[in-house]
Amino acid sequence: MSNEEHPRYHQNRRLQQAKMQRKIRRSQKRLRQLRVLWKLFLMLFMVFLGFFILKMPQWRLHTNAFDSLNNPSLEIVNNRIVPSQKVLSALRRNQVPLKPIFLVKTDNLKKSIMQLEPVRDVYIRRFWFPARLQIIVIERIPAITIAPDTEVAPIAFFSSDGKLIGREYMPLAPEFKTVRVITYGSGDDYRNWDRTKISNFKKLAATVEIDSGEPVEYIDYRNPKDVYVKIPTVNIRLGSFNAGTFDKIHRIPSLLPQVKMLNKKVKYIDLRWDTSYIKLDE
Secondary structure (H helix, E strand, C coil): CCCCHHHHHHHHHHHHHHHHHHHHHHHHHHHHHHHHHHHHHHHHHHHHHHHHHHCCHHHCCCCCCCCCCCCCCEEEECCCCCCHHHHHHHHCCCCCCCCCHHHCCCHHHHHHHHCCCCEEEEEEEEECCCCEEEEEEEECCEEEEEECCCCCCCCEEEECCCCEECHHHCCCCCCCCCEEEECCCCCCCHHHCCHHHHHHHHHHHHHHHHHHCCCCCEEECCCCCCEEEECCCCEEEEECCCCCHHHHHCCHHHHHHHHHHCCCCEEEEECCCCCCEEEECC
């Protein structure tokens, strides 16, 4: 190759390289534009998809969620005293929320259920998809039941926190172990009893059961000045129910074996006085 051809050769090569670089830049520009368009399309698609998903009915409670206990949008659990139908009736005081479940406020629903007397607290869980509510009821613990006579079923009960619950929630399930108190309400109206009074009845029954080794069937409080406690073996006559009553009960272990050894029918063990004795049935 001659020396004259060298400049032209290099010039052609530079032109080819410049042409190639322009092609590469154009290709890169088109690629960037395609990426921008793809991102824009993807963004619009995600917005549309999100809007579509949020509009799906599964995010919202069905309009008849509070119409029936069999509705899959509603579950009521942990209630053993309050019937589920009463919880449902409380919910019906509110309209079924129309918002997506994650935006629903449950304060009013909880407030309505809390108006039911045996309910101590309520937790409401929201499940997102499909939308549903789980009502977890925390009930008061029954402590004593009230009956007007030994042959009559209890008509009310007191919870351990001193709340009186009426007959609409009776009878209690057998699983609840309570102290049965027989009272007419005269002389000491049970509707005025407080938490301390309830605790004293529970303490009385527990003390008798420990000292006698037998379960208490009932406490006869029809005459507050002449109280009886019934256990399977015998009646225990205590007199007035006061702080000294618990000291009297500690005499039971020495008297109960004598009652069991007698061949005669015993009317009651009398603990009213300083000297205890066994009263026979005449």
